[in-house]
Amino acid sequence: MQGDNLFTWDDTEGMHEEARVAQRSRGGDADIPSSSGGKKHSKAWEDFDITEEDTGKPMKAKCKHCQQVVECRTDKWTSVLHNHVKSEGCKKKLGATDQPLNPSSSSDPTENAAPIVTGDSFGRKRRRDEDLAQITATSIHSWHKAEFSNRIQEITRQLQDIREDVRDTLKMHGSSFDTSSNHCHSTSNDDVCPTSSLNQQKIYGRDSEKNTIIKMITTEKHESVSVLPIVGIGGAGKTSLTQLIYNDPLVKEQFERIWLSVSNNLDEIKMEAYLVITSLKKIYEIQLHQYGSCKFHLEHLDIHSCGIAGKWLSLMLRHAPALMYLLKLGSCPQITQLSIEEEENSQSNLISTLQASSSGYPDYALARSAPEGLLRIPLTLLSTLQEMDIAVFPYLTFKRSMGGLSGFTSLEKLTIWFCPQLLSSLVHIDGTDGQMNGRCLLPQSLEHLVIGNYSGVMLQPCFPGNLTCLKNFQILDNESLESLQLHSCTALEELNILGCPSLTTLEGFQSVRHLSVFSSPSLPPYLEHFSRQGCALCPQLEKLVTDDPCILTTLFCKQLTSLQRLELRTCESKAIRLTDEQERALLLVTSLQELQFWKCSYLMDLPGELHSLPFLKKLEIGNCQRILWLPEKGLPPSLEELNVSCHGGCSKMLAAQSRALATSKLKVKIDGKYVN
Numbered sequence: 001m002q003g004d005n006l007f008t009w010d011d012t013e014g015m016h017e018e019a020r021v022a023q024r025s026r027g028g029d030a031d032i033p034s035s036s037g038g039k040k041h042s043k044a045w046e047d048f049d050i051t052e053e054d055t056g057k058p059m060k061a062k063c064k065h066c067q068q069v070v071e072c073r074t075d076k077w078t079s080v081l082h083n084h085v086k087s088e089g090c091k092k093k094l095g096a097t098d099q100p101l102n103p104s105s106s107s108d109p110t111e112n113a114a115p116i117v118t119g120d121s122f123g124r125k126r127r128r129d130e131d132l133a134q135i136t137a138t139s140i141h142s143w144h145k146a147e148f149s150n151r152i153q154e155i156t157r158q159l160q161d162i163r164e165d166v167r168d169t170l171k172m173h174g175s176s177f178d179t180s181s182n183h184c185h186s187t188s189n190d191d192v193c194p195t196s197s198l199n200q201q202k203i204y205g206r207d208s209e210k211n212t213i214i215k216m217i218t219t220e221k222h223e224s225v226s227v228l229p230i231v232g233i234g235g236a237g238k239t240s241l242t243q244l245i246y247n248d249p250l251v252k253e254q255f256e257r258i259w260l261s262v263s264n265n266l267d268e269i270k271m272e273a274y275l276v277i278t279s280l281k282k283i284y285e286i287q288l289h290q291y292g293s294c295k296f297h298l299e300h301l302d303i304h305s306c307g308i309a310g311k312w313l314s315l316m317l318r319h320a321p322a323l324m325y326l327l328k329l330g331s332c333p334q335i336t337q338l339s340i341e342e343e344e345n346s347q348s349n350l351i352s353t354l355q356a357s358s359s360g361y362p363d364y365a366l367a368r369s370a371p372e373g374l375l376r377i378p379l380t381l382l383s384t385l386q387e388m389d390i391a392v393f394p395y396l397t398f399k400r401s402m403g404g405l406s407g408f409t410s411l412e413k414l415t416i417w418f419c420p421q422l423l424s425s426l427v428h429i430d431g432t433d434g435q436m437n438g439r440c441l442l443p444q445s446l447e448h449l450v451i452g453n454y455s456g457v458m459l460q461p462c463f464p465g466n467l468t469c470l471k472n473f474q475i476l477d478n479e480s481l482e483s484l485q486l487h488s489c490t491a492l493e494e495l496n497i498l499g500c501p502s503l504t505t506l507e508g509f510q511s512v513r514h515l516s517v518f519s520s521p522s523l524p525p526y527l528e529h530f531s532r533q534g535c536a537l538c539p540q541l542e543k544l545v546t547d548d549p550c551i552l553t554t555l556f557c558k559q560l561t562s563l564q565r566l567e568l569r570t571c572e573s574k575a576i577r578l579t580d581e582q583e584r585a586l587l588l589v590t591s592l593q594e595l596q597f598w599k600c601s602y603l604m605d606l607p608g609e610l611h612s613l614p615f616l617k618k619l620e621i622g623n624c625q626r627i628l629w630l631p632e633k634g635l636p637p638s639l640e641e642l643n644v645s646c647h648g649g650c651s652k653m654l655a656a657q658s659r660a661l662a663t664s665k666l667k668v669k670i671d672g673k674y675v676n
Contacts, residue, residue, distance in 0.1 A: 044081035066090045203240055210244050217245075218254055299323075304330040310337065310375035318378045323385055331392040336373030338390075338422065339399035340382070340407055374399075382407050389415040390422065398425040404441035406464050411443045417452035417476070424455055438485065445469055452476040457502075460485040475500060483507075497523065512538050516545040518570070524551040531555035547571050549582050557585040565594040576626070577605040587612055599623035611636050619643070621650055628653050635661075643669045 048061035051069060058072045063084060070084050084090055213228065230238045245251060246259060301323055313335065385408060396419050404426050416423060426440050438458030444467050457480055470489050477499040486492060486508035494514040497503065504522045515538065517523055530537060532555055541560055545567040586607060593615055597603065604626045616636045621627060622645035644650055644658045655670050662668035662676040
């Protein structure tokens with residue numbers, strides 16, 4: 001191996017050998033000190049460390065390369081040292097320790113490079129210094145850092161140009177390619193496109209397997225669900241074989257088939273959504289083939305506490321031929337935005353969707369590219385959906401639109417509960433001062449509206465063209481609501497207000513026939529104040545239900561000329577009886593026919609002048625355990641029915657007294673059963 005040169009990046013060994021060769025090149029043998037202070041003039045000592053001496057003579061020495069101890073007891077110890085270095089054992093050790101390190105070190109390799117000469121340098125006892133100097137000079141390779149850096153940059157630019165050409169070529173052939181990714185992609189696609197369409201290329205060599213499997217699934221009878229696995233390494237043709245079988249005419253004739261692809265990253269929610277979509281599509285195809293039109297209608301779709309993303313639910317809704325009755329969504333945190341599908345992006349009809357799907361599944365790819373949390377309501381549902389219930393979406397918002405929800409032309413009932421941001425995004429903003437004016441545009445067809453947990457201070461339901469069918473409105477658990485404007489609700493008949501402690505203004509409810517007020521302590525004072533101004537609040541009110549007897553004021557009750565039923569329920573007041581003013585106000589309601597006291601825990605006495613109500617026909621007492629007796633002055637002569645519930649907590653003494661009043665004219669019911 002004479003003339004071979006070896007470079008190393010090892011710092012410690014490199015510095016040692018560099019110093020040694022440089023010392024040789026300056027001429028003369030190096031003076032190698034012994035442990036006793038003497039000098040050994042042979043170059044053989046360069047590779048050894050003396051470990052034992054006797055009267056100044058070395059007796060043992062350790063090889064620096066293989067760490068083996070060599071005895072030097074003879075006079076020819078120099079030859080012993082040379083022979084050991086040339087031995088096979090020592091050469092192997094030397095080769096193993098002097099291998100070059102990875103040149104990708106962060107330090108500059110030119111600073112640490114040191115030449116080591118191997119070959120016959122140990123075969124001669126002497127070597128001319130000038131020969132060694134020449135070998136040393138030729139063994140140092142040049143290293144130009146700037147030149148290498150420029151070269152690397154040039155190669156990188158060339159690779160980027162090639163990458164762009166490949167991307168353009170793939171686009172021409174319909175393949176997807178992520179140009180923004182700087183990471184290597186696996187050859188297997190984790191998001192498999194769910195299609196059973198067969199590749200157009202001819203497939204060879206699978207006829208035997210295909211025929212065997214078709215025979216197994218078409219001729220053999222199985223009592224339960226059977227699974228036939230096809231196992232093989234990637235790229236062996238498992239999917240191609242399955243597609244051959246799936247699209248075989250004999251299989252098509254015997255089975256109603258559904259193709260479901262499961263990717264490497266299993267997403268159960270996505271898989272279930274696609275399975276539902278495929279099933280709906282299959283039903284439509286069957287009925288379209290048999291009857292020429294689809295007679296199947298999906299009436300109810302209820303998705304609750306589910307991890308489905310908005311884009312996948314959008315795809316499901318697009319394949320529901322006609323969702324007739326109810327769309328109910330609750331607590332699906334992956335749905336974060338709601339919008340109505342733009343007309344230009346919708347399909348003209350479902351038949352065109354099926355035709356487009358014959359070459360794959362194009363809207364599946366469209367769904368993958370859509371925002372993850374966006375739920376698009378397809379236009380086909382706007383004219384068919386009759387009821388929509390959206391609950392427990394604390395971060396759901398509506399993609400701002402001037403029309404709001406008014407596009408649902410068949411919607412009759414709408415419930416939005418615990419969706420504070422959704423309601424806020426539906427409310428319009430006044431352009432003059434930038435404040436929310438509470439205007440919320442709703443469908444003209446709407447008859448029943450439930451709104452809960454609204455975070456605004458003002459709410460004003462509105463309808464296109466000021467035409468409305470709204471008859472029932474429930475407003476629940478709105479702690480910040482201060483003003484409720486119902487001027488546009490001209491057809492409103494029933495209004496339920498629950499849990500609105502800040503509500504101090506209620507306008508436009510003159511048409512209301514049934515009014516319920518619970519846990520809204522600021523409203524009764526407003527009603528009295530408004531009545532003091534001589535305004536007719538609710539001249540058509542027939543039923544009033546409340547938990548606050550304070551609503552019974554003289555000014556307000558004077559206007560209740562049409563009131564027929566009054567219910568005092570779950571009264572939280574600790575008063576044991578109505579105040580004198582409240583009893584006088586009650587007697588002003590001369591049209592009253594039914595009166596109920598239910599779950600008034602602290603009430604002990606019924607109104608003393610109850611007998612003065614001229615048209616009272618029915619009296620109900622339930623869950624009022626402290627009421628022991630009927631009024632001392634008796635009951636109204638007009639009374640036809642007395643209903644007492646002992647199971648609800650009323651005393652047995654009250655029940656016994658009531659039972660004694662039963663006559664042919666007065667019907668008495670105890671715990672739901674008439675005693676007479």
